Amino acid sequence: MFKRFTNSCVKLVQKYLPDPFIFCVVLTLVVFILGILLTRQTPLAMIVYWGKGFWSLLGFSMQMALVLVLGHAMANAPAFKRLLSRLADIPKTPGQAIVTVSIVAVIACWINWGFGLVIGAIFAREIARKVKNVDYRLLIASAYSGFLIWHQGFSGSIPLTISEGGEAVATLTQGVISSPIPTSMTIFHPAVLLTSLGLLICLPLVNRAMHPDEEHTVSFVPPADAAAVQLDKASMTPADKMENGPLFSMLTATLGLVYIVYHFATNGFSLTLDVVNFIFLIVGIFLHKTPRSYLNAIADGAKGAGGILLQFPFYAGIAAMMIGKNAAGISVAGIFSTGLVSIATKATFPFLSFISAGIVNFFVPSGGGQWAVQAPIILPAAQNLGVHPAVASMTIAFGDAWTNMIQPFWALPALGIAGLGAKDIMGYCIIDLIVGGIIMAIGITIFGFML
Amino acid sequence: MDSITTKSKGSILWRISKKFQFAADKIIPDSFVFCLILTFFVYIVALIFTGSSPVDLIQYWYNGVWSQATFAFQMSFMVVTCAATARAPQVKKVLKAIASIPKTPVGAMILLMLFGYVSSFVNWAFCTIVTPILAMQLSKQVKGLHFPMMIAAGYSTMILGQCLGPSASVYALIATDGHFLVDKIGIITQETSVYNSMNVILWTILAIFTMLLAVFTVPPKDEIVEFSTALDDEESFEKEEIVTLADRMNGSKIFMWLVGLAGLIAIGYSFATKGFLGSLNINFVIFIFLTANTFLYNSPRKFIVAFKNSMPLATEVMVQFPFYGGIAGIMSESGLAAMIAVGIAGIASANSMNVFAYWSASFVNLFIPSQGGQWIVQGTPLVDAAHQVGANIPHVINSFVYGDEATNLLQPLYVIPALAIVGMKLKDVWGFMAFIWMFWFVITSIGLYVIPLI
Numbered sequence: 001m002f003k004r005f006t007n008s009c010v011k012l013v014q015k016y017l018p019d020p021f022i023f024c025v026v027l028t029l030v031v032f033i034l035g036i037l038l039t040r041q042t043p044l045a046m047i048v049y050w051g052k053g054f055w056s057l058l059g060f061s062m063q064m065a066l067v068l069v070l071g072h073a074m075a076n077a078p079a080f081k082r083l084l085s086r087l088a089d090i091p092k093t094p095g096q097a098i099v100t101v102s103i104v105a106v107i108a109c110w111i112n113w114g115f116g117l118v119i120g121a122i123f124a125r126e127i128a129r130k131v132k133n134v135d136y137r138l139l140i141a142s143a144y145s146g147f148l149i150w151h152q153g154f155s156g157s158i159p160l161t162i163s164e165g166g167e168a169v170a171t172l173t174q175g176v177i178s179s180p181i182p183t184s185m186t187i188f189h190p191a192v193l194l195t196s197l198g199l200l201i202c203l204p205l206v207n208r209a210m211h212p213d214e215e216h217t218v219s220f221v222p223p224a225d226a227a228a229v230q231l232d233k234a235s236m237t238p239a240d241k242m243e244n245g246p247l248f249s250m251l252t253a254t255l256g257l258v259y260i261v262y263h264f265a266t267n268g269f270s271l272t273l274d275v276v277n278f279i280f281l282i283v284g285i286f287l288h289k290t291p292r293s294y295l296n297a298i299a300d301g302a303k304g305a306g307g308i309l310l311q312f313p314f315y316a317g318i319a320a321m322m323i324g325k326n327a328a329g330i331s332v333a334g335i336f337s338t339g340l341v342s343i344a345t346k347a348t349f350p351f352l353s354f355i356s357a358g359i360v361n362f363f364v365p366s367g368g369g370q371w372a373v374q375a376p377i378i379l380p381a382a383q384n385l386g387v388h389p390a391v392a393s394m395t396i397a398f399g400d401a402w403t404n405m406i407q408p409f410w411a412l413p414a415l416g417i418a419g420l421g422a423k424d425i426m427g428y429c430i431i432d433l434i435v436g437g438i439i440m441a442i443g444i445t446i447f448g449f450m451l
Numbered sequence: 452m453d454s455i456t457t458k459s460k461g462s463i464l465w466r467i468s469k470k471f472q473f474a475a476d477k478i479i480p481d482s483f484v485f486c487l488i489l490t491f492f493v494y495i496v497a498l499i500f501t502g503s504s505p506v507d508l509i510q511y512w513y514n515g516v517w518s519q520a521t522f523a524f525q526m527s528f529m530v531v532t533c534a535a536t537a538r539a540p541q542v543k544k545v546l547k548a549i550a551s552i553p554k555t556p557v558g559a560m561i562l563l564m565l566f567g568y569v570s571s572f573v574n575w576a577f578c579t580i581v582t583p584i585l586a587m588q589l590s591k592q593v594k595g596l597h598f599p600m601m602i603a604a605g606y607s608t609m610i611l612g613q614c615l616g617p618s619a620s621v622y623a624l625i626a627t628d629g630h631f632l633v634d635k636i637g638i639i640t641q642e643t644s645v646y647n648s649m650n651v652i653l654w655t656i657l658a659i660f661t662m663l664l665a666v667f668t669v670p671p672k673d674e675i676v677e678f679s680t681a682l683d684d685e686e687s688f689e690k691e692e693i694v695t696l697a698d699r700m701n702g703s704k705i706f707m708w709l710v711g712l713a714g715l716i717a718i719g720y721s722f723a724t725k726g727f728l729g730s731l732n733i734n735f736v737i738f739i740f741l742t743a744n745t746f747l748y749n750s751p752r753k754f755i756v757a758f759k760n761s762m763p764l765a766t767e768v769m770v771q772f773p774f775y776g777g778i779a780g781i782m783s784e785s786g787l788a789a790m791i792a793v794g795i796a797g798i799a800s801a802n803s804m805n806v807f808a809y810w811s812a813s814f815v816n817l818f819i820p821s822q823g824g825q826w827i828v829q830g831t832p833l834v835d836a837a838h839q840v841g842a843n844i845p846h847v848i849n850s851f852v853y854g855d856e857a858t859n860l861l862q863p864l865y866v867i868p869a870l871a872i873v874g875m876k877l878k879d880v881w882g883f884m885a886f887i888w889m890f891w892f893v894i895t896s897i898g899l900y901v902i903p904l905i
Contacts, residue, residue, distance in 0.1 A: 008547045008718060018700040022751050025706045032713075044720065051717030059843050062524035062769075063517075069769055071649040128748045227803045238876060242480040255494070281773065295770070302766040306759040309528055423697065 007195035010137075010427030017423040018406040020307060024314045031321045031332060031363055038335050039326040044126045046321055053320020054313045060366065061312035065305045068413040070280035071118030072301030073294065075417075077287030081126075084091030088305045092133035092218075095208050097127050097141050102204035105146025110153035110196060114276045115424055120146050121414035128220060136220035140418040141250040141428035142207040144411050147435040149199050151401035156395040159365040160352050162390075172372065173379040177389050191450050192394065195443030199436060206435045210428055243292045249285050252360050271399050304416025315409060333360055337377040341443040346385045350395050350448035351441055353378055358398020359435075365409040370400045388451035391444070398440045403431035464668040471889075472882030479878040482767060482863045486774045493778050493818050497785040504770075516773045517778015522770035522821070524696040525733050527765035532740045533580035534761040538873065539747035543578040543588070550588035557666050558742050564608050564662050565599060571612020575619075575865075576736045583869045590678035591608040591623055597670045598678045601884035602873060604665040612662060614655045616848075617641045619853055620823040629829070635834050636844050643845050650849045657891060664890060668883075678873070701752045707745045710767050714742030719741045761823040764871035775864060779819045783828045792832035804842035805850040805899035808833055812854025813892070820864040822855050843903065850899050857895065861887035 017023070028050070035046045074080060091097040101124045109116030120143030128136050150156060165180030186192060192203060195293055211217075242248065288294040322333040337356050344352045357374060364370045374396050382392035404410050406429055408422035415422060461469075479485070490512070497508055536542055549566075553559040563586055570578040582605035590598050613619045624641045626631050700706070718739060720731040748754040782788040795811040812829065819825040829851065837847040859865050861884065863877050870877060 014697070015695040015696055018697045019751060019755060021755050022700050022706055025710055028713075029709060044716065046711050048720055050713060051720070051738070053729070054738065058524045058734075059521040062520040062527070065524070065527070066520075066769065069766075090523045143868070239476075239478055239480040239706045242488075243483050248484055248491075251491055252487055255490075255509055258506070259509045262509065263513075278513070278516065283747065291481065291487065295481065295483055295766075298770050299763055299766045302769060303762050305765075305769075306531070306755070309524075309531055309762070309765070310758050313528070318692040414527065 001211060003212070006431055007212070007216070009202055009333055009430045013423050013427040013430070017426055019400050020195045020412065020422045021311055021314075023408060024311050024318070025046050025197065027363060028314060028318050028321075031318050035321050035324065037369065038332055039324075039330050041049060041324070041326045045326075046324065048249065049320045050317040050322035053324075054317040057312050057316040057321060057366065057369075060368075061276045061308060061316075063277060064312065066277045066309045066411065067114045067118060067273070067280070067415055068305050068308065069298060069301040070277055070284060071114075071305065072354050072412075072417055073297035074280045074284035074287065075118070075122040076191075076297045077284060078299065079287045080283075084126045085130070091131055094131060094211055096135050097131040097134045098138060098208045098211055099204040101127060101139055102142040102145060106200050106203055107146075109146040109148075109150045110200075112155040113147065113150035113153070114155070114273050114274055116146055116150065117144075117410065117413050118280075118417065120144065120253055121273070121417040125418060133214065133217055133219055135217045136418075137420065137424045138207065138211060138220055138428050140414060140420055141425035141432070142204075143418075144414050144425060145203050145207060145405070145432040145436075147404055147410060148203065148401055148432065148440075149196055151397040152187060152196055154187065154396070156187060156397055157184055158393055158400070160295055161368075161371065162186070162393050164429045173389070174236060174373045174376055176379040177393070180239075181390050181393070185432050185451070186394055186397075189390070189447065189451075191443060191447035194446075195398075195440060198443065200437040202435055202439060203432065207428070210431060218357070221419050224344065244290050249289055249291055249294065253282055253286035257286070282393070292353050293323070304413070304419075307412040307416065310407070311412065315365060319366070319373070322360070322363050331350065331373075331375045333364070334377055337374055341378065341381045344381075344385065346387055347445075347448065349382060349385050350444045351391065353382070353395035354360045354444050355443060356395045358403040361400045361403045362407055365404065365407055367397070367400050371396060391451050392450050394445055398444050402437055402440055403433070405429040405436065461671040461674065461863060462527050462667055462669045465670050465813065466663065468600075468668050468883055469670075472884045475882035475885065477879050479881045480769075482702050482867055482877045483771055485863060485877070486771050486778070489605050489818060490774055490778055492782075493787070495779050497781050499785045500711045501728055501787050503785045508785060508900045511604040511780045511784035512777040513780070513782065516777040518559045519772045519776035519821070523768060523776075525737065526772065526868065527770045529576055529580070529737045529740075530731065530871060531758060532737055533576075533868075534738045534745065534764050534872055535744050535757040536747060537580065538757070538761070539744070546585055546588045549591045550585065553589070553593060556593055556595045558668050559589045560601065560604065561662060563589055563605055563663060568612045568658060569603050571609045572616040574733075574736050575609055576733050578612065579726040579865065579869055579871065580868045582606070583873045584608060585805075587678055587722065587873055594677075595672070596677065598673050598873075599670075599676055599875070599880045600668060601905040602663060602869060602875065603880045604661070604885060606869055606884065607661055607860060607887050610859050610875075611654070611657060611864075613853055613856050614657075615645060615650065617645060619645075619852060620822055621826045621848065621855075624826065625848065627867055632830055632834055635831075635838070639845060639848070642844055643722070644692040644848055647844055647849070649899075649902045651901055653849075653853075653895065656898060657894060660890065660894060661887060664887060668886075670840055680778065695764060704749050706751055707749050707754060711742055713746035714745060715736065717794075718742060720877055735743040764868070767867045767871060771864070771867070775820060779821070779828075782815070782818050783824075785884025786827075788819065788828040789832050791815055793836070797836070799836065799840055799842075801841045802904070804837055804840050804901065805903065808837070808847045808850040809857075809899055811897060812851045813858045814854075816855045816858045817862050820859065821854075824852070825855055846899075846903055853895050853899070857891050859886060860891070861882075882898070 013176055032046050035041055037041060059294055080327050093102045105116060105120035108119045121140060124139045126145040128139055144155055162177055162181045163183050263275060285294050288297060323331050325331045336359055341353060358372060360369055378396060379392050382389060405424060410421060462507055494508055497503060498505060523740040553562050566585060567582045583602055586605050590596050622641055622644050625644060679715060744754060748757050791814060792811050795807045799807040815825055815829055833842055833847060833851060837844055886904060
């Protein structure tokens, strides 16, 4: 029964899900039309929002592209590959392989989402080389399923933002959050931790249950990476020696490692996306030993970043159209949030807000962007109903992570590493969406009763 | 000139330039290693002269590393988008038509450089990308052109064009209301800052001289390197089987036209509200190329494939920009950049101020390639010094811009996209770039001192 349902999801997605780029073009058109119909703005006004918003995520897009490229380069360093390959020796059967990848992905994404996205996919690739008859698509989908947990984890941008408090938070929440909300009331609240634990236990089991029988298994052995070219030392010019010698790599790595130690010594264990990228960069340079070897690895990784380069600006345009307000101050995103929230009571509010956040996330995949869109609407509404602001904030965080399972935006880096298309994994992700949604909906409702 | 020596050894200029090129071949490493070397150089110099502790300097370095993320994304996106445009079959046809006008190597070089100056006035990013593409086509049509020289010459026109173009960031900045030095120098419009007689005269001399230099640096026949890489292959698309709805969407033209139409409207709107030059920032240039691509590659599948194939070009930008950000971070936060500016200004007089401003900007630019960033670091000390010695402010700013631009011939950051498009290495062209720079350095130093006196 469960297998048949999974299979039909996989088939459906194979048939109807176009390339992620078209997906984002279609979303662009949908929001464009919704904006005209719902908020009664002119087509030109919508296009102007789009054209302006197009460039609003530049710095962030670079960070995302670098997470992929630098993470990929680091993972391809000989020493790191040996480590992953030893870990990949642990699982023996396809079922164990899926469970191992899922657990690693969930834990890594809980610690840091950028790290988790890349490590999960790289680990899955390594396992595919070792374990026979494991379905490669499901393996990558399992690696991606860990991403469900990111926004209730250590790098969740909404809980981290409200734990810092400050002017911007107060303005965005219309004064509802005037003093910082500590992470003990969000990430480390028992109800939230319980939800995280639920995901950690259920996702590996669900992913394992989805494994197709032998005749439907699509196994794939990723090609071995090209062996290093042997160099003729005698005929090298000074320039060649600089490129192929360890001197400059080691000097750079020393500078970087000193900073990393300094950073953790002074700031404690705090990981922003920039720090993650920096660690990837420095460790990558160090493990590759020579500039030439590192550059080759980077060039290899950059091939997978095309989707990010091309699509992030389009999503920025979509988000700008979503939040573009008409003369009366109403935006498409606002209509969604208010509509769902207007039918809520104190008990149902967390659930409904979670659903609305899930829908909005489809169009505004970035967690920070989503906070900017929804906080001004959800938090005042929550206050009116007597719902605690910590709960209200976490509903947005949960919803934001939830529908990422069927929104290929975040899967792009993982897909770039895996060499798969979105339609290969999204069928399995639908099941993870359903199961994860149930766990998260229950968790957030309990959370609402406890605070 | 003796025809026999021309045949065997090339012109005198060629023989000099060859010395540069010979050195470059041996000692210029990959541009990535180049920027690592710069990092340590700046680190050590700052350690010795500014009294910052080693750990402080590492922190300044880190603070700068990600400061250029936005710019890095713009550059990568620009390279990829523009390369996709340039490789579209239709664009190739047009460039081929232009490239078929000149019949001789001299004509081809002159056409390339005139095209470079004009496109640089329009926009530097546009010029950086289109000039090497035109050079590629010219090299195919006209025999006897030395391709590395064409790339270096084309790149030099982009740099020089910025000194007389209205869009250079310093000139645009000081014409803007409320810029950060407005208390000291007021608002200076492009009319005074760019198009004053000294700047125009000096620029014309340099522009003509550079063209002569490029034309007369002739290699002997057997040393000519013509363009040959596989990069220039046209995108080929095999027919894919169309079975499912998803396949049909991937091949559908409607999506591309709708996006293209929206793009055209956004472009038109910007021109209508901000004017042509007012719209042309780097984002807008990318946007124009992106919109063009939606028509040139008229199905989503082709569009995506074209992008994917151009991705390797962005690699260098992605990995090097953080390091340049870090270098700039050390330079500005440790006070090293300001120290250099102040030190040089301390020995200047009203007449020689221009020359010192030029030299100091030339030097600092090696480490802070972004003009806007360099102005933030150097602007205040330079303007203060100019006031003290009673120098002409627009002239000092002109000198700053010449210095800031000229050493981009030595500092490879901006030439990376151009090299990526034609599939060359820095060491293939660096010798010629340094060769051109040496002449510029002499002429500009003399010109900045002498022309205002006349």
